[in-house]
Amino acid sequence: MKYKGLNLENVKNNNRSAILNILNNLGAMSRKDIAEKTGLTPASVTLICTELLEEGVIYELGEMVEEKRAGRKKISVDINPTYKYILCICIESNETYITITDCKGHVIKSIVSETEKSMEPEDFLVKIAGDSTKLLWEVGISKDKLLGAAVSVPGKVDRKKGISLNTFSIWTKPVPIADILKKELSINVVVENNLKASAESELLFGYGKDHDDFVILKWGPGVGSAIIMRHRIYQGSGGLAGEIGHVSLGKGGKKCNCGKTGCLETELSVKAIKEDMTAAAGNKTKEKKIMKDKLNKLAFATRNYVSLVDPSKVILIGPMFDDPEVYAGFVKAYKEYDETVPDCFFARSKVAFNASHTDPLATALNEWFFSK
Ligand SMILES: [Zn+2]
CATH class of the missing domain: 1.10.10.10 (Winged helix-like DNA-binding domain superfamily/Winged helix DNA-binding domain)
Incomplete structure (x- = not known):
C-alpha cells in the first residue's frame, strides 16, 4: 500500500x-x-x-x-463560470460530439458529426482537432482560456496514459488519443471510458450530489455499470469492477468480444436483440417473448448484483432505458425476483440526457478543477 x-x-x-x-x-x-x-x-x-x-x-x-x-x-x-472553458469531446460508435462549455456546464456551442470508422483513427482525431479549433475560433475563445479537452470513448481506456486500448465498436487497436490531440491543439487532454465518465457526471451533477453509495446501470448499445462507493467510483484491481455485461449466463453460449463465452452482453446488446428480432420475422408473439426473456435476464443479473453491492439506488441510463416501456418492463421483471423493492429504488438519471457534454466535462473538472 x-x-x-x-x-x-x-x-x-x-x-x-x-x-x-x-x-x-x-x-x-x-x-x-x-x-x-x-x-x-x-x-x-x-x-x-x-x-x-x-x-x-x-x-x-x-x-x-x-x-x-x-x-x-x-x-x-x-x-466563476467563465474562469475557464472546457472542450468536451464525446466519441460514440456512430456520432462524435464536440461541445464547448464553461466551468458550470453552460453550453457555449456544440457540433455533431459522423464518427468516421472508415478513416484511420489518427486521421479521424486530426479532423476532430481541426473541427475543435474552428469551433473555438467561432465563439472567440482562445486556448489559454481552456482548462483542457476531455474525451469520452467506449471500451477500455488507460486514463493515465490517455490511450484508448480498444473501443470494440469504432477501432480495435490501441490509439494514443491524448498524444494526438495534444500535438494538434497544444492543450491538456484527458481520456476516459464513457461509462466511467457518466459515473463522474452523476457524482458531480446528479444523484451523487447528496448520495455516496449507488450503482449506475447502462443498457444500450452494450450492458455496463459503475459502482459508486463512498462517493468514489470503485475500480477493482484492474479497473473492471462493475462489468455486469460480462457476468456469466452459464456454460457455453455465444463468444463475447471480451474473449469469454456466454456473457450477459452477448444476449442483451442492442445488436443481439436486433438479430433475435429479425429472426422472429415480424411475429408479434415471438417478439414479445424475446423481449420478456431479455428483461428477465437483466433483472436476474441485477438482482444478484444488488445483493452483493448493496446500493441505495440503481440509476438507469442508456438508450434502451430511454424507452418508457423498456424501463417499466425492467422494473416489473426485477420485482418478480424481489417483490419488496420500492419503485423509487430505480431512477432515471437527471443528467444523462446531456451525456455528450456532461460526461467529458465531469472528467475534465475532476482532473483539473476540483483537485489541484
Ligand atoms: Zn464478455
Whole structure:
C-alpha cells in the first residue's frame, strides 16, 4: 500500500477541493456557511477563498444576502463560470460530439458529426482537432482560456496514459488519443471510458450530489455499470469492477468480444436483440417473448448484483432505458425476483440526457478543477 504523505500542501489542496465541491453541490453561499458545511475553520475558509478569488476561480456575487439578525449583511461566493472553458469531446460508435462549455456546464456551442470508422483513427482525431479549433475560433475563445479537452470513448481506456486500448465498436487497436490531440491543439487532454465518465457526471451533477453509495446501470448499445462507493467510483484491481455485461449466463453460449463465452452482453446488446428480432420475422408473439426473456435476464443479473453491492439506488441510463416501456418492463421483471423493492429504488438519471457534454466535462473538472 502506498501512503500519500500528509504535508501542508496536501491539506491545503484538500481544503480547496472541499470548498469547490460544496459550491458545486449547493450553489452560492457565504464564507460562514462554507465553514459550517465543510467543517473547516472560518479562518482557513477566508484564506482559501481569498486565494480562489485572486485566481478568478470563484467570484463574489453582486447582491448582498441579508442575515436573519438585523444590521449585518454577508456576501456570497460561487464558482466563476467563465474562469475557464472546457472542450468536451464525446466519441460514440456512430456520432462524435464536440461541445464547448464553461466551468458550470453552460453550453457555449456544440457540433455533431459522423464518427468516421472508415478513416484511420489518427486521421479521424486530426479532423476532430481541426473541427475543435474552428469551433473555438467561432465563439472567440482562445486556448489559454481552456482548462483542457476531455474525451469520452467506449471500451477500455488507460486514463493515465490517455490511450484508448480498444473501443470494440469504432477501432480495435490501441490509439494514443491524448498524444494526438495534444500535438494538434497544444492543450491538456484527458481520456476516459464513457461509462466511467457518466459515473463522474452523476457524482458531480446528479444523484451523487447528496448520495455516496449507488450503482449506475447502462443498457444500450452494450450492458455496463459503475459502482459508486463512498462517493468514489470503485475500480477493482484492474479497473473492471462493475462489468455486469460480462457476468456469466452459464456454460457455453455465444463468444463475447471480451474473449469469454456466454456473457450477459452477448444476449442483451442492442445488436443481439436486433438479430433475435429479425429472426422472429415480424411475429408479434415471438417478439414479445424475446423481449420478456431479455428483461428477465437483466433483472436476474441485477438482482444478484444488488445483493452483493448493496446500493441505495440503481440509476438507469442508456438508450434502451430511454424507452418508457423498456424501463417499466425492467422494473416489473426485477420485482418478480424481489417483490419488496420500492419503485423509487430505480431512477432515471437527471443528467444523462446531456451525456455528450456532461460526461467529458465531469472528467475534465475532476482532473483539473476540483483537485489541484
Ligand atoms: Zn464478455
